Amino acid sequence: MRLQLKGRGQKPLLALTSAALALPAIAATQPVQTELSVRASRYEEDSVSKRQVLSGSDQRYEIDVQQFYLLMPVARDWSVAVGLAREHMSGASPWGTVKGIDGDSALIMTGATIHESRTEVSTTVTRYLKNSSLGIGITHSEEDDYEADAVTIKGDWDFNDRLTTIALDFSYSSDTLRPSAALTFGRVPRAEKQTRSFGFALTQVLDKFSVFQAGLSFTESEGFLSDPYKLRDVRPETRHAWSVNSRYRKYFVPLAGTLHVDYRYYTDNFGIQSHTLVSRWHQDLTEILQLVPSVRYYRQKKADFYLPTDDFALPLNVHQSSDHRLSTFGAVTFGIKGILKIDDWTVTASFERYLSAEKYGSTSADQEHPGLVSFNVASIGFDLRI
Amino acid sequence: MKLVALFVLLVVAGCQSVPSWERGVLARSDMQLEGSPTEALLNSQLYDSKEASAGGLSAAGAGCGCN
Numbered sequence: 500m501r502l503q504l505k506g507r508g509q510k511p512l513l514a515l516t517s518a519a520l521a522l523p524a525i526a527a528t529q530p531v532q533t534e535l536s537v538r539a540s541r542y543e544e545d546s547v548s549k550r551q552v553l554s555g556s557d558q559r560y561e562i563d564v565q566q567f568y569l570l571m572p573v574a575r576d577w578s579v580a581v582g583l584a585r586e587h588m589s590g591a592s593p594w595g596t597v598k599g600i601d602g603d604s605a606l607i608m609t610g611a612t613i614h615e616s617r618t619e620v621s622t623t624v625t626r627y628l629k630n631s632s633l634g635i636g637i638t639h640s641e642e643d644d645y646e647a648d649a650v651t652i653k654g655d656w657d658f659n660d661r662l663t664t665i666a667l668d669f670s671y672s673s674d675t676l677r678p679s680a681a682l683t684f685g686r687v688p689r690a691e692k693q694t695r696s697f698g699f700a701l702t703q704v705l706d707k708f709s710v711f712q713a714g715l716s717f718t719e720s721e722g723f724l725s726d727p728y729k730l731r732d733v734r735p736e737t738r739h740a741w742s743v744n745s746r747y748r749k750y751f752v753p754l755a756g757t758l759h760v761d762y763r764y765y766t767d768n769f770g771i772q773s774h775t776l777v778s779r780w781h782q783d784l785t786e787i788l789q790l791v792p793s794v795r796y797y798r799q800k801k802a803d804f805y806l807p808t809d810d811f812a813l814p815l816n817v818h819q820s821s822d823h824r825l826s827t828f829g830a831v832t833f834g835i836k837g838i839l840k841i842d843d844w845t846v847t848a849s850f851e852r853y854l855s856a857e858k859y860g861s862t863s864a865d866q867e868h869p870g871l872v873s874f875n876v877a878s879i880g881f882d883l884r885i
Numbered sequence: 886m887k888l889v890a891l892f893v894l895l896v897v898a899g900c901q902s903v904p905s906w907e908r909g910v911l912a913r914s915d916m917q918l919e920g921s922p923t924e925a926l927l928n929s930q931l932y933d934s935k936e937a938s939a940g941g942l943s944a945a946g947a948g949c950g951c952n
Contacts, residue, residue: 566927570922582922704903742938757913769937771937
């Protein structure tokens with residue numbers, strides 16, 4: 500309450516109305532204020548150990564991201580949201596994995612010559628009824644070698660005195676790949692994939708200090724699911740993925756802090772199984788300042804067709820991939836975020852450190868993939884509510 | 886479908902009623918299930934492109950994620 504309602508410039512009636520309407524379980528309610536957000540982020544991957552690089556650069560990716568988001572109530576029962584994201588990437592990435600001189604896996608990296616930009620535009624229109632809402636959103640993403648168009652339909656229904664919400668969503672995405680230098684390197688010149696996703700979530704207010712959500716989602720992808728930039732990467736053309744999710748929020752009055760716990764179990768027909776656990780603590784330091792330490796733990800089991808090194812003797816129709824993202828590994832992320840609220844403005848600054856390694860996984864792999872990545876992300880964001 | 890309905894009934898039946906004048910804490914920004922839309926989208930892009938699992942914990946994104 501301290502952060503949300505005691506801003507000096509905030510109109511009391513508006514603040515009270517916002518408080519009553521912005522409950523997590525009342526997703527089907529029209530926003531009462533216009534929200535404007537801008538955020539800039541810098542992402543930097545650690546270099547690869549030189550002794551694990553057979554050829555190419557040991558530098559990895561650096562990405563600069565700029566984001567804009569606007570949410571406006573329109574008329575009495577509509578809202579419109581518009582999002583814009585721009586990314587510029589540069590650096591090098593693994594091209595393939597082979598056996599090195601010492602018998603361990605070694606990377607064939609590209610040169611640090613990759614420069615690429617991506618732009619994503621999205622808009623969502625939502626209609627609000629008495630105890631429900633229906634939203635339709637479209638997204639377009641474009642980069643030199645990749646284009647994606649997606650549509651999302653989402654419905655929310657409140658009941659039980661608005662303490663329970665059921666949400667259903669469906670999304671469809673159509674993606675087109677046009678890998679660069681396809682003729683020179685023998686890559687597929689053009690390929691497509693389609694993705695359909697269904698989601699269900701139940702949100703319940705447990706008491707006046709806690710909220711819980713449980714969800715289930717299914718995603719089906721068809722088409723070209725391989726990585727066209729690897730020397731040898733042959734994946735199945737269909738992927739069926741299930742995930743079970745839960746989220747919990749609890750405010751502790753004596754500590755003036757809020758605990759977040761999120762968990763996801765994921766499995767798919769590639770043979771991947773993973774667990775993700777995220778925990779954050781929102782600590783009020785003063786009436787306008789909040790500090791948020793966080794930790795995220797992730798672990799996954801490798802895909803059935805994952806190989807530690809590329810096998811060029813296998814026929815082209817046999818599934819194989821040495822992509823480190825399909826290997827057995829685990830990852831830990833440590834984060835810290837500061838949130839400053841002054842009148843209608845909120846300033847957020849955050850830093851995260853992501854470390855991935857085979858030893859963080861639950862089961863031991865034969866050999867750690869040398870391409871496993873560690874990175875830093877720093878962000879600053881400004882939000883205005885009027 | 887019956888299992889889902891039974892689950893919903895059990896959850897709803899096991900929870901306290903919270904009158905509207907006691908919902909102030911629930912309205913705090915840090916009690917919301919979804920954080921900032923820009924932060925959720927950024928996290929989705931980062932983790933989905935570095936791990937084999939995708940979706941579920943944050944907003945969906947788009948893009949190749951090849952590298």
